[in-house]
Amino acid sequence: MQEYDLASALSTDIRLLGNLLGMVIRDQHGDDAFALVEQVRALAKARRQGDEQAAAALEATIRDLPLDSVRILTKAFSNYFQLINIAEDEQRIRVLRTREAENKLSENIDAAIRELRAAGVGAAEVRRALEKLRVRLVITAHPSEAKRKEILIKLRHIADLLASRSREVMLPRERRSIEISLSEEIEELWQTRPTRASRPKVDDEVDFGLYFLTSVIMEQTIDLYEDLRSALEQVYPEGDWSDLPEVLRFASWIGGDRDGNPNVTADVTLDALAKMRATARQIYQAEVTLLRDHLTQSIDEIGVSQELMRWVSKTGFPERDADEIYRLVMAIIWEKLERDEYRSQEELLSDLMIVRKSLLGNRGRCVADGTLRRLIEKVRLFGLHIVPLDIREDARLHRSTMDELLRHYGQVEHYAQLPEAEKQRLLNAEIASPRPFFPTEAHLSETTNRVIQNWRMIGRAHRTYGRIVIDSIIASMSTAPSDVLTLLLFAQEVGVADAVDLAPLFETIEDLQSAPAIMTALFENPRYRAHLARRGDRQQIMLGYSDSNKDGGYFASNWGLYQAQQALAETCERYGIEMDLFHGRGGSIGRGGGPTNRAILSQPPGALKGSVKITEQGEVIAYRYANAAIARRHLQQVMNATLIALGAPNRPQVHPDWRATMQRLAETSEAAYRTFVYETPGFLEYWQQATPINELARLPIGSRPARRSAGGFESIRAIPWMFSWMQSRAIIPSWFGVGTALEQFCAAPSGLRILQEMYHKWTFFRALVENVELDIAKADMGIARLYADLVRDQDVREGIFQRITEEHGLARQHICQIMGSADLLDHAPVMKRSIERRNPYIDPLNYIQTSLLRRLREAAPGTNEHEALLNAVLATINGIAAGMKTTG
Numbered sequence: 103m104q105e106y107d108l109a110s111a112l113s114t115d116i117r118l119l120g121n122l123l124g125m126v127i128r129d130q131h132g133d134d135a136f137a138l139v140e141q142v143r144a145l146a147k148a149r150r151q152g153d154e155q156a157a158a159a160l161e162a163t164i165r166d167l168p169l170d171s172v173r174i175l176t177k178a179f180s181n182y183f184q185l186i187n188i189a190e191d192e193q194r195i196r197v198l199r200t201r202e203a204e205n206k207l208s209e210n211i212d213a214a215i216r217e218l219r220a221a222g223v224g225a226a227e228v229r230r231a232l233e234k235l236r237v238r239l240v241i242t243a244h245p246s247e248a249k250r251k252e253i254l255i256k257l258r259h260i261a262d263l264l265a266s267r268s269r270e271v272m273l274p275r276e277r278r279s280i281e282i283s284l285s286e287e288i289e290e291l292w293q294t295r296p297t298r299a300s301r302p303k304v305d306d307e308v309d310f311g312l313y314f315l316t317s318v319i320m321e322q323t324i325d326l327y328e329d330l331r332s333a334l335e336q337v338y339p340e341g342d343w344s345d346l347p348e349v350l351r352f353a354s355w356i357g358g359d360r361d362g363n364p365n366v367t368a369d370v371t372l373d374a375l376a377k378m379r380a381t382a383r384q385i386y387q388a389e390v391t392l393l394r395d396h397l398t399q400s401i402d403e404i405g406v407s408q409e410l411m412r413w414v415s416k417t418g419f420p421e422r423d424a425d426e427i428y429r430l431v432m433a434i435i436w437e438k439l440e441r442d443e444y445r446s447q448e449e450l451l452s453d454l455m456i457v458r459k460s461l462l463g464n465r466g467r468c469v470a471d472g473t474l475r476r477l478i479e480k481v482r483l484f485g486l487h488i489v490p491l492d493i494r495e496d497a498r499l500h501r502s503t504m505d506e507l508l509r510h511y512g513q514v515e516h517y518a519q520l521p522e523a524e525k526q527r528l529l530n531a532e533i534a535s536p537r538p539f540f541p542t543e544a545h546l547s548e549t550t551n552r553v554i555q556n557w558r559m560i561g562r563a564h565r566t567y568g569r570i571v572i573d574s575i576i577a578s579m580s581t582a583p584s585d586v587l588t589l590l591l592f593a594q595e596v597g598v599a600d601a602v603d604l605a606p607l608f609e610t611i612e613d614l615q616s617a618p619a620i621m622t623a624l625f626e627n628p629r630y631r632a633h634l635a636r637r638g639d640r641q642q643i644m645l646g647y648s649d650s651n652k653d654g655g656y657f658a659s660n661w662g663l664y665q666a667q668q669a670l671a672e673t674c675e676r677y678g679i680e681m682d683l684f685h686g687r688g689g690s691i692g693r694g695g696g697p698t699n700r701a702i703l704s705q706p707p708g709a710l711k712g713s714v715k716i717t718e719q720g721e722v723i724a725y726r727y728a729n730a731a732i733a734r735r736h737l738q739q740v741m742n743a744t745l746i747a748l749g750a751p752n753r754p755q756v757h758p759d760w761r762a763t764m765q766r767l768a769e770t771s772e773a774a775y776r777t778f779v780y781e782t783p784g785f786l787e788y789w790q791q792a793t794p795i796n797e798l799a800r801l802p803i804g805s806r807p808a809r810r811s812a813g814g815f816e817s818i819r820a821i822p823w824m825f826s827w828m829q830s831r832a833i834i835p836s837w838f839g840v841g842t843a844l845e846q847f848c849a850a851p852s853g854l855r856i857l858q859e860m861y862h863k864w865t866f867f868r869a870l871v872e873n874v875e876l877d878i879a880k881a882d883m884g885i886a887r888l889y890a891d892l893v894r895d896q897d898v899r900e901g902i903f904q905r906i907t908e909e910h911g912l913a914r915q916h917i918c919q920i921m922g923s924a925d926l927l928d929h930a931p932v933m934k935r936s937i938e939r940r941n942p943y944i945d946p947l948n949y950i951q952t953s954l955l956r957r958l959r960e961a962a963p964g965t966n967e968h969e970a971l972l973n974a975v976l977a978t979i980n981g982i983a984a985g986m987k988t989t990g
Contacts, residue, residue, distance in 0.1 A: 108200065112193040115264060119185040119288075122281070123178070126289050131174055138171060139178045146949075147942040161888075164949045172950055172974055179947050180981030181291055183940070184253075187984065188261045190936060192268060195731040209699060210738040211326070214745040215333040221750050225341035228334070231749040234712030235349045236682070237740065240492060241314070242719045243307040243356040251310050252294060254724055258317075260287045261729055296980045304357055304365050308374045311356040312381055314727040315488055319352060320385070322733045324479050326350060326741065350741060351483060353574070353715070358491035360556065361578045367552070368559035371491065375563055375571055378488045383439045386450070389477045390436045396473070397428035399466065407460035413453070431457055446568055447485035454478050487571045493560060494607070495553070497577040497585040503553040504529075504588055506546055507539070525584040526627070532591050533629045539595045553592075561596035569601040576644055576684075580606035581613055583623040590633055600636045605684060609646030611654045611772070614662040617643070618669040625677040634679060642715070643670055644684035652823050654768075655775030655839040660870055661768035668706035675708070682713035688722075688821070696873040698736070699743035704869040707755060710747045716740075725987065760860050760867070763847070770846050771839035778838060778905060784898035792889040792899075793826035794955060797975050829982050830889040831948060832906060836877035841912025848916060857920045875917050879926040879937060880986065883907050885945060888952045892959075944985035951978040 128136045142163060148156035164172070201207040218228060267280045302310075327346055334343040357374025360366035406427050414427070417434050424430065435453055444450045458478060461470035505517040508528065517525065532539055540554050563572050575593065577585050586606050593599040608617045621643065624630045634641060645666060651659040667683060674681040687701065698716060718726065727733045779785060790796060799822070824835050847853045860867040886906065893899035918926060927934035958971040 108193065108196055111196060111268065112189060115189040115192060115268070116186060118281070119189055119260075119264075119284070120182065122285050122288050123181060123185060123292075125285065126292050127174070127178055129289070130292060135171070135174050138167075139175060142175060142946045143942065146945045149945065150942050160946070160949055161953075164946070164953050169970060169974060172954065173977065175946065176950055176974065176977045176981055177292065177296070179943055180296060180977065180984055181288070182943055183981060183984035184257055184291070185260070185288070186940070186943075187987065188257060188264060191261065191729050191732055192264050194735075195265070195729070196268065198731070198735055209742045211329050211741050211745070212333040212336075214742040214749075215330075215337045217746060218749045219337050223749055225338040228338060228749060229341060231712075231745070232349055233347050235347070235744060235748055236713040237350045237744050238353050238713075238715040239350075239740070240353045240355060240684075240715055240717045241311050241489075241723055242354075242359065242717050243304075243311065250294075250296070251306075251313055253291070253296065254313070254728055256287055256291050256294065258728055260284060260291075263287070265731075296977055304363075304370045305373065305377070308357045308377055311354055311723075312378065312488070314723055315352065315354075316381060316385060318727045318730050318733050320480060320484055320488075322730060322737055323350060323352070323483060324476050325734060326737050327479060327483075329738070330741070348483060349744075350737070352489045353492055354489045355492050355494060355717075358572070359494045361494045361496050364552075368555040371493070371556075371559055372563065374491065375487065375567060379442075379486055379567065382484065382486050382488045383442065386477070386481065387436055387439050389473070389480075390432050390439065393473060393477070394429050394432035394436065397432060397469070398426050399428055399469075400425050401427055404466065405464040407456075407463055410456050410460040413456050428457065428461075444486060447481055447487075447570075450486065451478065451481050454481065485570060487567060490571055490573050492574040492576060493556070493572055494576040494578055495556065497579045497581070497588070497606075499549055499553055500577060500585065500588045500592070502547075503550045506550045507541075510541070510546065522582050522584060525582070526587060526623075529584055529587040529591055530627070530629050533587070533594060539591065557592045557596045560593075560598055560602070564598055564601060569598075572598075572602065574603045574605055574642060576605045576607050578607040578609065578646070579613075580608060580620070581616070583620050583627065586620075586624055587627070587630060590630060599633060603637065603640070603642040603682070604633070605642040605644050607644040607646055607684075607686065608666065609649040609653075609686075611650050611658055611662045614645065614650060614666040617645075617666050618673045621670060621673050622677075625673070625679060638680070639678060640680045640682055640713070641674060642682040642684055644686055644715075646686045648686065648688050648821065648824075651835060654772040655779075656771065656836055656874055657764075657840055657843055657870075658768040658772035658775070661764050664706055664764075664866060667709040671706070671708045671711070680711060680713070682715065683709060684715035684717075686717050688717075688719050688824070696869065696876075697739070699739035700869045700872075702740070702743035702747055704866040705747065706866070710744070712748060714744065754863075756864060756866075759856070760864055763856055763860065764867070767843045767847060771843035773839075774842040774909075775839035778909075782902060782905075784895060785902060787895065788890075788893050788898055788902045789826070791893045792886075792903075793830045793832075794951065794975060794979065795822060795826035797955070797958070797972065798822050798826055798829075798979065800972060800976065828986055829951070829979060831880070831882040831885040831944075831986075832889070833877045833881040834906060834909075837874050837881070837913050838906070838909055840874055840878075841909045841914075841916060844916035844920070845912050848919070854919055858922065861920050871917060871920055874913070875921070875926055876933070878910065878913050878917060879934070881910055882941070883910055885948045888948060892952060892955055940985050944982060947978050947981045947985065951975060951982065954978065 124136055124139075127139060142160065145156045145160040145163065149160055164175075167175070198207065207213070215228075223231075263280050263284050267277065270276075272280070327350075330349070331343050331346055334341060357366065357371050360371075402425065410427070410431065414431060414434070431453075435450075438444060438453075439450075454474065454477060458470045458474055461467070461474070501518050508514045508517045514520065514528065517528070520528075540558070546554075560572055560575070575589055577589055580586065586604060589604040590599060593602055593604060606617075606620065608614050608620075621641070625634075625641075645663055647659065647663065650662055653659070654662070670683070671681055685701070687698075701716075702710070702714070725732075726736045827833050827835055844857070847857065861871055862868070883906070887903065890899055890903040893902075914926060918924065921929065923929060927937070954971055954975045958968065958975055961968040961971055
């Protein structure tokens with residue numbers, strides 16, 4: 103398909119979906135409502151084209167509307183974005199399919215394998231790299247997914263219909279039928295509540311994660327292994343690739359992450375594990391049923407292995423349908439799944455492998471290598487648990503528990519106040535002691551009781567379901583070796599120390615700087631080193647992107663993370679430890695977001711030794727995994743990057759001058775950011791009034807509170823911090839401080855030249871620049887001005903907004919200079935057109951939101967008017983999130 107045909111296809115899809123939405127608006131609310139939507143749309147477009155009178159008219163039109171009309175406008179533009187997102191996804195899929203058909207598709211597994219071959223990497227070296235490679239993508243339930251599951255399912259139906267219409271040669275009656283079905287789905291979408299009526303429970307979030315795992319991720323993961331095997335067989339025909347190692351796995355925090363979320367109790371985690379096991383059994387039963395219906399081979403036509411016949415006789419099942427022996431076997435396996443007789447995935451795999459070996463030995467190769475092999479692969483990769491749960495808890499709660507228990511036993515009055523060396527001495531003694539540490543009956547504080555219950559739950563889960571269901575325990579806000587030794591003590595207490603990875607999570611910039619020294623102390627600790635030896639001398643270390651950005655801004659956070667990765671890699675190598683680095687990346691640029699493959703290739707030399715974990719957070723899950731073709735592309739890009747990063751020889755070293763430059767940029771930008779955010783008088787007042795941060799706390803989009811604990815700005819989580827600024831279109835967490843740092847550095851005669859050289863030759867800096875460029879482009883100072891006008895204090899309002907606009911201008915100017923472009927995103931025309939296409943439609947929602955916020959804040963809390971206005975504000979939040987394609 104030619105380029106102009108592709109562009110025409112996107113326009114056709116947008117026009118079709120827009121017309122169908124317009125028809126629904128007319129049917130539901132009449133011609134006047136549709137005319138209002140069109141009037142507001144026209145004014146917003148005129149404003150974008152520089153018509154100042156249109157801007158004033160837009161503001162006046164929205165200000166004077168009754169609430170019912172405001173709701174219609176909000177729904178119209180919000181649903182429009184949902185539909186536009188689908189159209190753009192379908193366009194992306196068309197482009198990818200065209201490139202693949204023309205053999206021009208890059209950043210996939212095939213391209214990586216061919217690049218390795220071209221670099222002189224032999225089959226044996228590739229095999230060794232694959233044996234080392236372990237990629238784990240971890241889905242999380244962070245409170246940043248603004249869509250309901252019910253909405254996601256409807257959007258998927260619309261996407262499937264649009265894809266059928268685009269790719270099949272259709273008769274006119276078939277095309278009409280699809281358009282009728284699209285109208286039906288859009289009407290249902292219009293009549294479905296966009297936000298939840300109440301805050302979801304953890305069980306709802308588990309369902310949310312399972313929806314993506316079972317509807318898309320499992321199948322796409324199996325496809326990926328097939329693609330990897332096919333590429334290896336084509337490029338390295340001399341190798342045997344029939345048995346591939348487990349290079350890609352998934353995990354979940356949903357139901358296991360209790361950091362700051364009191365709703366995730368021990369019972370909730372056990373319920374999540376039970377639900378995942380039940381779901382796995384249902385999936386396998388459905389596939390076994392399909393095989394039972396298809397495996398109709400008669401023993402009169404083919405032979406059957408003696409092993410299979412012995413297996414059947416041992417089951418005690420009557421030999422009904424003995425002529426069609428494979429159908430009988432599948433019926434038996436189904437019954438065993440129904441009765442939950444399989445204690446482990448190995449038992450199920452063993453039964454399925456007996457069937458496969460019998461088929462292979464009796465002229466059944468095509469059948470053995472078809473649906474049956476996919477089921478075997480699925481069981482091998484997802485087991486009877488689907489994915490393991492990571493358990494995360496705040497290290498400060500563990501410290502509090504240690505403090506209370508040691509005081510309870512009369513050993514020390516205030517453990518938390520002891521010097522670090524004394525804490526380690528006490529912990530080492532307890533780890534060495536044979537006596538139990540947790541009391542039999544825990545009649546202590548609520549916090550200590552919960553911590554003890556959670557650890558005992560892990561032991562129970564292992565005994566019930568096996569070690570595989572929980573294999574990582576993470577301590578957030580880790581600041582000292584004693585935090586990790588506490589993990590070891592508690593894990594040993596419940597009998598799981600040799601079965602789990604104990605991972606510190608370093609989050610703030612200060613903690614990132616301290617991380618190598620903390621790990622050095624642990625590696626030199628005999629008790630801890632003995633634990634690592636039993637775990638194969640592997641250490642999982644998690645790095646937090648969100649809090650470090652909130653702490654010091656974009657440049658300082660990213661450079662701190664880069665340095666920490668390199669220093670930790672060197673520390674681990676020095677002590678003979680294999681490092682499993684866990685990247686806690688968020689969805690937005692300000693929380694470590696951006697293309698995952700770019701992030702992998704941007705790691706410092708030596709940081710990727712084989713194992714890597716990466717979070718898939720919030721709305722990222724829906725954007726990457728709601729559509730099977732988009733999910734396929736994402737996973738292909740991830741594996742392309744990891745294969746190249748791990749297998750390609752001679753990765754270029756970073757020039758010392760570049761490192762010095764980056765250090766200077768980080769320090770300058772951090773100073774500017776912290777001065778603005780932490781030291782500017784009135785900043786908190788400005789943030790609370792010029793964004794919907796307080797209203798966001800009422801949005802029922804996650805089971806976890808917006809704060810870790812009671813307290814001031816430091817206790818606010820990075821997600822709502824970013825979410826609130828994204829809504830106001832200022833997006834300062836992503837870029838504030840960048841302009842000042844670049845301005846000061848470029849003041850030197852050779853400054854700009856050095857930065858341009860870094861951009862062209864250093865993968866890390868190129869990714870850093872291109873990521874921040876996107877959020878600078880998305881930020882809109884004209885819309886941000888509307889939110890600034892909500893701030894009551896004039897001096898605070900004007901002073902802070904002026905500083906924001908100045909910094910944005912500097913960042914915009916210098917990023918363009920570094921990239922050698924006249925305007926932002928000139929090198930990414932598709933993304934630029936997408937933003938330009940969306941802006942006239944997002945703008946009305948921002949006008950509506952600011953008008954509603956003004957009315958809401960004047961209304962008396964607890965009144966019907968206040969509640970009605972609040973619900974209207976929450977609806978705009980969903981619409982803006984859809985339009986920006988991100989929340990926080």
